[in-house]
Amino acid sequence: MLTFANVNSFYDRSHILHNVSLEIPTGQITAILGRNGTGKTTLLKTLMGLTDRSEGQIRLESDDLAVLPTFRRARAGIAYVPQGREIIPDFTIRNNILMGAFARTDGKREIPPLVAELFPYLMQNLDRNGGVLSGGQQQQLAIARALAADPKIILLDEPNEGIQPSIVQEIESIIVKLNRELGLTVLLVEQNIPFVRRAAQRFAMMEKGRVVEFGGIERLSDDMVHRHMAV
Numbered sequence: 001m002l003t004f005a006n007v008n009s010f011y012d013r014s015h016i017l018h019n020v021s022l023e024i025p026t027g028q029i030t031a032i033l034g035r036n037g038t039g040k041t042t043l044l045k046t047l048m049g050l051t052d053r054s055e056g057q058i059r060l061e062s063d064d065l066a067v068l069p070t071f072r073r074a075r076a077g078i079a080y081v082p083q084g085r086e087i088i089p090d091f092t093i094r095n096n097i098l099m100g101a102f103a104r105t106d107g108k109r110e111i112p113p114l115v116a117e118l119f120p121y122l123m124q125n126l127d128r129n130g131g132v133l134s135g136g137q138q139q140q141l142a143i144a145r146a147l148a149a150d151p152k153i154i155l156l157d158e159p160n161e162g163i164q165p166s167i168v169q170e171i172e173s174i175i176v177k178l179n180r181e182l183g184l185t186v187l188l189v190e191q192n193i194p195f196v197r198r199a200a201q202r203f204a205m206m207e208k209g210r211v212v213e214f215g216g217i218e219r220l221s222d223d224m225v226h227r228h229m230a231v
């Protein structure tokens with residue numbers, strides 16, 4: 001279980017997250033929902049220690065992550081696939097993937113078999129630069145980099161944003177597979193409600209930096225979506 005208890009988070013003097021308390025069960029997909037600018041990305045960044053300052057507790061089992069620097073949180077088993085993917089365009093696909101492996105605690109610096117199985121196209125093009133890939137392929141690369149860390153929890157920030165529809169389905173099925181077949185815990189920021197209903201077991205709805213609704217996905221009503229997500 002990953003637990004946020006009374007978490008507040010700040011960029012400089014801007015107070016963005018307000019008293020967030022949330023339980024993320026192991027082995028499930030939890031979708032983080034809400035309008036633009038409501039703090040979903042900030043929630044993921046706070047979990048990784050990437051905002052300027054935060055208060056409150058973030059526990060992974062019995063460890064308090066909130067006191068750890070970002071690299072220690074990565075080594076604790078949390079891998080982050082940021083919005084916009086942030087691959088390094090001048091690095092080869094191989095080296096982009098291997099960057100994730102530096103978060104491993106067993107010293108292995110290799111592309112895991114799982115990545116080879118999920119992303120045959122990347123494996124066939126390991127020596128090409130990441131920058132030549134399409135948006136959807138770069139998203140796959142960012143997921144591959146996260147998996148190279150051998151994580152327990154993967155954070156995905158709008159993985160389908162700006163991606164051509166043919167690849168969206170591929171990425172969706174990889175996300176579901178990571179959870180259903182490999183047991184990964186997934187924290188997913190996502191705007192596509194039909195996909196959320198298919199993939200996630202739980203959700204948290206955010207509004208103005210607060211979690212206003214959370215629970216099993218069956219509780220996510222159309223009315224709730226309309227109230228908190230319609231623009």
Ligand SMILES: Nc1ncnc2c1ncn2[C@@H]1O[C@H](COP(=O)(O)OP(=O)(O)OP(=O)(O)O)[C@@H](O)[C@H]1O
Binds near residue numbers: 011016035043
């Ligand atoms: N680096 C930053 N410095 C100052 N304020 C920031 C910074 N990043 C985000 N914010 C502010 O924090 C608030 C929450 O932003 P955040 O990106 O977490 O929202 P979001 O729900 O993920 O939205 P989106 O769907 O647009 O990504 C917004 O008001 C935003 O302007």
